Amino acid sequence: MKRTLLALLLLSGCATSGYGNLSQPQQGDVRRVQAYLNTLKGLKATFVQNGPDDGQSAGHFAYIPGHLRLDYVSPHPMQLVAGEGHLVLTDQGSGAVTQLSLKRNPLGLLLRYPVRFDEGVQVTDVRHGPDSVQVSVAQADNPSQGLLTLQFSDIEGRLELVGLQGVDARQHHFGVSLSEISENSSTDPDIFKFPSE
Template identity: 30%
Template sequence: MSVPGQENAPEAAVLSKADQAWLARIEQTLNSVTTFKARMQQLDAEGKRTTGTVWMQRPGQMRLAYDAPTPLLLVANDGKVVFRDNELDQTTVIPMDRTPLGLLLRQNVRLSGDVTVTGFSHENGLLEVSLVRTAAPGDGSLTLVFYQTPLALRSWSVVDAQGRETRVTLFDMHDGVSIPAGTFTLPAQPE
């Protein structure tokens, strides 16, 4: 029986001991990376493909700068994700704890407790793990894909609260990089 105002608990994936060992290695890998810069290719819910550069600095900072002529910019900082569309002159602000991307930007990434693993697969040299916030699975899901050898983040896919999926694939990734000051300055936001 569900309690009014509360979502049903997400269904956790059934994990073998080997799966749990992989998840522990994934946690360790994610927590060992504090900064990275990579080129990216994004495929949005409408099938539109864009490219750009992504910078991440944990905890809590990310910037996705899209190549021209795409007029989009996404910056995560100060506990929020700000999405700017210069063509539409539109800015959207989402609290970081209400977006699946916030799970990747935490100080300490954990794949248990307030995070539920809803899917895990290991095939063709790739590991795929799907996550939701345990208390708010309706906010969307995050699926992370890793190369198995060496263990490294390859891509992520976010399904938002409306069920729209955006997939970001990383290439030419460099971790431990120095990130220029101002990279995570948030775009101007509506009052």
């Protein structure tokens, strides 16, 4: 009896990771999203961000697999650089610097490279809309640490990242909407270096 219970617990633990519990069409969408994110040479856009206090900010967005940079223009200049397991936010007005680990941050789920949704990640939902698809992911071993939803336009089978929605362990919500998107344009990798480097 104890062995049977242990085996069931181990199997249930394995089932929470990845996306094998999804329907075949949903699994196909997850694989398409993985391939898109891993082969994207770079993405630049303008963004509008809604924060947990209903505040709104805007600026310029840059992404290459494994790295992200946000240059805030409003409400005041700030720079966010994330990758390699860390996030650094610099307030260019006050000079204040905030450093965070991405280990338990929803953004960390996007900034792993290569992106794999079957290793330590649980796909919690896949949804379709008119010419759109979104995939929600969480840490497989501790989903309460945060949820990240990746939003894509999906026109004639071609994906394009258009937004991010997230909620962290403290239930703080954020949303980033992208516009004026330019894919696979030349992106200088030096812009993703942390300010101290």
